[in-house]
Amino acid sequence: MKKDLEKLKQEFEELIHKVTDRDNLENLKTEFLGRKGKLKNLLQHVATLADEERKVVGKIANEVKEAIEVAYGNKEQEIVGSESSVHAQREWIDITEPGHFNEEGHLHPTSQAIAEISDIFGRIGFSAVRAPEIDWDYYVFESLNMPKDHPARDDWETFFMDIPEAKKGKLVLTPHTSNSQVRHMEEVKPPIRMININRTYRRQIDITHIPMFHQFEGLMIDKDISVTHLKGVLDYFAKAFFGPNRKTRLRPHHFRFTEPSFEVDISCEVCGGDDSGACRLCKGGWVELGGAGMVHPNVLKAGGLDPNVYSGFAFGWGVERTFMMREGIKIDDLRILYKNDLRFVKQF
Numbered sequence: 001m002k003k004d005l006e007k008l009k010q011e012f013e014e015l016i017h018k019v020t021d022r023d024n025l026e027n028l029k030t031e032f033l034g035r036k037g038k039l040k041n042l043l044q045h046v047a048t049l050a051d052e053e054r055k056v057v058g059k060i061a062n063e064v065k066e067a068i069e070v071a072y073g074n075k076e077q078e079i080v081g082s083e084s085s086v087h088a089q090r091e092w093i094d095i096t097e098p099g100h101f102n103e104e105g106h107l108h109p110t111s112q113a114i115a116e117i118s119d120i121f122g123r124i125g126f127s128a129v130r131a132p133e134i135d136w137d138y139y140v141f142e143s144l145n146m147p148k149d150h151p152a153r154d155d156w157e158t159f160f161m162d163i164p165e166a167k168k169g170k171l172v173l174t175p176h177t178s179n180s181q182v183r184h185m186e187e188v189k190p191p192i193r194m195i196n197i198n199r200t201y202r203r204q205i206d207i208t209h210i211p212m213f214h215q216f217e218g219l220m221i222d223k224d225i226s227v228t229h230l231k232g233v234l235d236y237f238a239k240a241f242f243g244p245n246r247k248t249r250l251r252p253h254h255f256r257f258t259e260p261s262f263e264v265d266i267s268c269e270v271c272g273g274d275d276s277g278a279c280r281l282c283k284g285g286w287v288e289l290g291g292a293g294m295v296h297p298n299v300l301k302a303g304g305l306d307p308n309v310y311s312g313f314a315f316g317w318g319v320e321r322t323f324m325m326r327e328g329i330k331i332d333d334l335r336i337l338y339k340n341d342l343r344f345v346k347q348f
């Protein structure tokens, strides 16, 4: 029996030598020391031995068991060690290596222009407001002196929401930012100086039109406001945004919500306003910027103001157009602005 025990110990030591992972190690331990293991099996008949012999055998059996446990413990350490070194190798990082930097982006050209335009008007006391970009027909047309079915509405190729009409008419995707005029008058009493920059929508898509674009709307109302003030503000903006040598010019036009109405031109950056027609960029020294005019008495009334007391001016221009004009970008397709093409966007 003593020999058998010795053999058992040897056998275990040989086998454990080859073990390299935890599972096999556990199996081996159970195989030798488990309830139905080899050691138990050997000691089955120990009870039948004489007292003397039983003691001796019992002692050896304990020694064997201990030896096996020690060998098991050592192997376990070894496996844990090698596992963590494999792990360490796989997860190794060179902390001296220079880092990978995330490329820093910048604002989209349109957002840059919006920030700049708000800032320029902010400096002369125009506070930025935001009228809804989906609004009632009343604010978009009717309160702007364009009764239902008035043909002037056709100039704004409008998207109508497909939902039932309410008290203020249909809901529309605003085709211009002028909905902010009466909305603002309803909220703020004169003196009024506001700038509303927002998304606008029209049913047009081709190389010079995108169905979603941006406009900025200015409104100033007080006592004794005249075209001179309009001209002063526009000239100030032209110089601040386009450069100190630029001038603006007002050309008669027609809008239902302003009287008189104008189209605003800016002197050409190339020829500086040469009206001989020689410049290849512009026609006669001027390029068109947007619309403007003195707020129509009916619009003041819709906003709850007495046209005999108050007067004011408004203007509304496209942000994308104004920006492109300054940058001198002659792109052959306006839609590139919103195509997320980094090769284009990164240039600004």
Ligand code: PHE
Pocket (backbone or CB within 6 Å): 175, 176, 177, 178, 217, 255, 258, 290, 291, 292, 293, 314, 315, 316, 317
């Ligand atoms: N809302 C006009 C447009 O979109 C522009 C405009 C605004 C004209 C304010 C006059 C006054 O064309």
